[in-house]
Amino acid sequence: MHMADALLSPAVGGGMWVAAAALSARASVKLRSQPSESLAPMMAVLGAFVFAAQMINFSIPGTGSSGHIGGGLLLAILLGPHAAFLALASVLTIQALFFADGGLLALGCNMINLGVFPCYIAYPLIYRPLAGDGSSPSRRLATCIIASMAGMAMGAFAVVAETGLSGISELPVGAFILLMVPIHLAIGLVEGGVTAAVIGFVSRAQPEWLVYNQAKTQPRGRPFRRIAACLLGAALLTGGLLSSFASENPDGLEWSIEKMTGKKEIDGIGHPIHATLAGWQSKTSFMPDYDFRKDDAASKDDVRESAANPGTSLAGVLGTALTLLLAGGIGLFLRLRSRKHP
Amino acid sequence: MRTVDEFDLLAAADSPLHAIDPRAKLLVVLLAAAVIASYPRHAVAAMVPLFLLPAAWLALGRVPLGFVLHRLLPALPFVLLMAIFNPLIDRVPLIEAGGLALSGGWISFASILLRFLLGMSIAILLVACTGFNTLCSALLRLHAPRVFVVQLLLLYRYIFLLADEARRVRLAYALRSGGDRAVALPVAGSMLGQLLLRVMSRGQRIHQAMLGRGFTGDLPVRHAFRWHGRDTLFLLGWAVWIILARAVNIPDQLGRFVMKVLA
Numbered sequence: 001m002h003m004a005d006a007l008l009s010p011a012v013g014g015g016m017w018v019a020a021a022a023l024s025a026r027a028s029v030k031l032r033s034q035p036s037e038s039l040a041p042m043m044a045v046l047g048a049f050v051f052a053a054q055m056i057n058f059s060i061p062g063t064g065s066s067g068h069i070g071g072g073l074l075l076a077i078l079l080g081p082h083a084a085f086l087a088l089a090s091v092l093t094i095q096a097l098f099f100a101d102g103g104l105l106a107l108g109c110n111m112i113n114l115g116v117f118p119c120y121i122a123y124p125l126i127y128r129p130l131a132g133d134g135s136s137p138s139r140r141l142a143t144c145i146i147a148s149m150a151g152m153a154m155g156a157f158a159v160v161a162e163t164g165l166s167g168i169s170e171l172p173v174g175a176f177i178l179l180m181v182p183i184h185l186a187i188g189l190v191e192g193g194v195t196a197a198v199i200g201f202v203s204r205a206q207p208e209w210l211v212y213n214q215a216k217t218q219p220r221g222r223p224f225r226r227i228a229a230c231l232l233g234a235a236l237l238t239g240g241l242l243s244s245f246a247s248e249n250p251d252g253l254e255w256s257i258e259k260m261t262g263k264k265e266i267d268g269i270g271h272p273i274h275a276t277l278a279g280w281q282s283k284t285s286f287m288p289d290y291d292f293r294k295d296d297a298a299s300k301d302d303v304r305e306s307a308a309n310p311g312t313s314l315a316g317v318l319g320t321a322l323t324l325l326l327a328g329g330i331g332l333f334l335r336l337r338s339r340k341h342p
Numbered sequence: 343m344r345t346v347d348e349f350d351l352l353a354a355a356d357s358p359l360h361a362i363d364p365r366a367k368l369l370v371v372l373l374a375a376a377v378i379a380s381y382p383r384h385a386v387a388a389m390v391p392l393f394l395l396p397a398a399w400l401a402l403g404r405v406p407l408g409f410v411l412h413r414l415l416p417a418l419p420f421v422l423l424m425a426i427f428n429p430l431i432d433r434v435p436l437i438e439a440g441g442l443a444l445s446g447g448w449i450s451f452a453s454i455l456l457r458f459l460l461g462m463s464i465a466i467l468l469v470a471c472t473g474f475n476t477l478c479s480a481l482l483r484l485h486a487p488r489v490f491v492v493q494l495l496l497l498y499r500y501i502f503l504l505a506d507e508a509r510r511v512r513l514a515y516a517l518r519s520g521g522d523r524a525v526a527l528p529v530a531g532s533m534l535g536q537l538l539l540r541v542m543s544r545g546q547r548i549h550q551a552m553l554g555r556g557f558t559g560d561l562p563v564r565h566a567f568r569w570h571g572r573d574t575l576f577l578l579g580w581a582v583w584i585i586l587a588r589a590v591n592i593p594d595q596l597g598r599f600v601m602k603v604l605a
Contacts, residue, residue, distance in 0.1 A: 006458040013379060041546070044500050045542065046541070046542075047493070047500070048501045052504035053508070055505065056511065056525060056537070057524045059522075059524035059526060061527055086493055089490070094497065096465070097468075097477075098413075100465070103465065104371065104465055105461070168450070169427060170447060171428075197531020197532065197534075198538060201531055201532045202538060202539060206542075314597070315601045316387050316593065318597040319594050320597070324393060327397045327398075330394060332401070335400070
C-alpha cells in the first residue's frame, strides 16, 4: 500500500527522502564494487516486469476479489538486495509520476516501506537463512510466505508510524495497526505463495536464471547493523526536523493545546463552543484588525479563527469562493487566449 | 500502459508551459509538494489559492481537464479510506453557522482531499507538459545520481515492450478460459513465471544488441533546453505565490476586504 502525500508532514517526508537517497547511494556503490555485466540490464527489465506482472490479475480464492503481485520479494530473490532496491525505487518513481500512487513527497517513504523491508530485511535475514539449497518445493513455499508476510507487516507498521508522526490523520496508532497489519499479512500470504510458484517455475524451466544473484550474495559483514543504523538515522533526522519545525511554528503546538482545553470545556459547560470561542475572541480582540502581520498569525488556523465570530466565518466562506473563482477565471482566460493565438 | 502513452502524446505537444525549462517546473512542483504538506491539518480555505497553480498550468499547457481527473481517480479510494476516519474520530464542532455545526474531523477530511487534489494534479501536469525523457535529463542537470537516472530511462523504455507482452499473455488466457479476466491462482505462478522467462531472455537479447552498438552502461542524454529569463521569472513568480499563500490566509483577507467594502 502506498503512503500518500496528503497524509504526510514535510518533516517526515523529508526525513524519509534523505534516508531513501542515502540507501540508494549505498546500493549503487555496492553494485559498482561487484561488477557483473548481466545484472545491470536485468535491473531495468525486471523493474518493467513488475509493471507487466501487475497487468495480470489473479483471483484470490474464497474472497471473490482479485489481486496482483507486488514483486518486492521476487526482485530481491532474482537480483539480490542492492539491485532489487534500485529497481524497486525506479518502479515507485514511475508509479508516483504517472499513476498518482503516493506522490512526490511520499516517494521516500514508499521506497523505505516497499523497498527496504523486502530487499534488506525480509530477503537477507529471513529468506536466505531459511531457503536452503532450493531443492524442496514445500520449503520454498513456506520460506517465501514467511518472508513476504514479514516484509509486508513491517511495511504496514512503517506506514502507520509515518502517518502517526505526521499527524494529519486522526486515526489512533493502535487502531490503525489493527486495521493495517492483518490486511497486509493476508496480502503477504498470497504474494508469498505466488512468488514461490514463480521461482519454482523458473527453477524447473531455466534454473540458470536463478544463479544470477546466488553467486554474489554470500553472507558478508552484518547487513542488519548497517540497515538498523540507516533506519535509526532516518528516525533521528525526522525527530530533529519535527522538533525544530515545532519550535519554529508554535501555532501548531498552540493549536493542539487549545484543542485540548477546548475539549475540556466541552465536558464542563453547557455551551462549550461558545465558551471556547469567547475565550478566543477576547484573545484576538487584542490584535487590531488592520495589523496585517499579527492578524495573520492569529488566523493561521483559519478555521478556529473564523469560528471566533459568525461575521468572520461568512467572510472566510466568501473569500474562499472568490479565490476559487479567481483561480478558475484566470485559468479559463489563459485557455481562451491560448486558443486564439495558438 | 495506455496511461503512459497518453502522457507521451501530451508531452510531445507544444505550448507556453512546454517551453519552460523542465528544471524550473520540477523545482516549482517540489516546492509546492512541501508547502502543501506543511499546512496545519485543519487548513482548508488557506490552501485554496494554490489552485491557481493547476488551473493556470492546465490552460498554459493545453491539457484537457478530463485527462488529469482520470489519472487522479484510481488513487482516490485509498486517500478517501484514510481521510474518512477523521470525521469518525474527531467530532468536536469547530465551525457553527446558522445552526449547522461542522466537526473538526470533517474539516480535516476536506483538508486531506484538498492536499491530494492539489499535489497530484500538479505532479501529473508536470509530467504531461514535460515528458519523461526531458524530465530525466533535467534530473541529471540537477545532479541526481546518474545510475538511478539511467535506470529510470531504461525502465521507461522497457515498460512499453513488456506491457505488450503481458497483454498477449492475458489475451491468450482469456481466449482459452472463456473470457475470464482474473487468472486462477494455481495457474498464476506458472503464467507469471512464463512471462518472466520471456522477459528475461528478451532483456538479455536487447542488452547484447546494445553492447554491440557500443553501450557502456551510460545512456547519452540530450539536453535540449537552455535556461532563459522567462524560466527565472516562472520559478520566482510561482515560488512567491506559493509562499505567499502559505504565509497569508488570502481567502480570509479577501473576504474581510469585500465585507468591509460592502458594509
